[in-house]
Amino acid sequence: MIDLYYWTTPNGHKITMFLEEAGLPYRIHPVNIGKGEQFAPDFLSIAPNNRIPAIVDNEPKGGGAPIPLFESGAILLYLADKIGRFVPSDPHGRAEVLQWLFWQMGGLGPMAGQNHHFSAYAPEKIPYAIDRYVRETRRLYGVMDKRLADRAFLAGDSYSIADMACYPWIVPHERQGQDLADTPNLKRWFDAIAERSATRRAYALSDTINTVPSVSDEESRKILFGQGAK
Structure with a gap:
């Protein structure tokens, strides 16, 4: 049994998708990040x-x-290695998956996250930052679009953890100021994953847990964005 500590964010969706x-058995422990439950000692x-x-x-x-x-x-x-699926065992295939997984972790996620912050949450609208x-989000969408021009998925013909990592960050494309019509290969990939039953x-x-918490009020802003080094 997997215990999953989760909230309805792109990073949370990655794991429920996997x-x-x-088909692994799991139980969800909601962690309401708008209420500060992520700071609980447990x-x-x-x-x-x-x-x-x-x-x-x-x-x-x-x-x-x-x-x-x-x-x-x-x-x-870890989970892909545990079950022997969604990441190839051969060195070439594994390298393909891992580089796109790390690309998402180091690029797409952080850049789209800053896009969300400055476009929707920042108390002051800073045109340069927006x-x-x-x-930069548009550039990263273009990288994916080129990659997907001659393959079904990011690492080739098979669905992998690289796709699961990237998809939730494309879901809010309109909020990111992006039009998938501008990236037809990415749109084809996105629509195919959206149709998967899993x-x-x-x-x-998300409907059984909660919606992503509003950060329009000052208290939630301080919880989500106000943490310092201590």
Whole structure:
């Protein structure tokens, strides 16, 4: 059984997409990031960076004590290795998947996240910052579009954790100031993943957990964006 510590964000959706595809048994522990539940001591013992998602694998491959894990990319790779699916075992195929997984973790996610922040959440509208991140998001969409011109998925013909990592960050494309009509290969990929039954089940969970919390009020802003070094 996998214990999943989750909220309805792009990074949270990555893991429910995987678990629904894999058919692994799991139970969700909601962590309401708008209320500061990510700072609870029990959660921090699993995820010291106070970010969702996190998991505890109570039945690790090969046995032994439960394994806690944080960081969505690390979780995807761990789970794929656990079941032997969604990441190839051969060196070339594995390298293809890993480079696009890390591309999402280091590029698409952070840049789209800053896009969201300055476009929707920042108390002061800063045109330079908004334009900077909308343009960088557009560039990253273009990278994906070129990559998908001659293959079904990011790492080739097979659906992988690289696709699961990227898809939730494309879902809010309108909010990011992007039009998928400008990137037809990306749109084809996006529509295909949206139609997968596991994707539908994963996103349906949002309605049973909650919607992404509003950060329009000052208290939520301080919780989500006000943490300092201490």
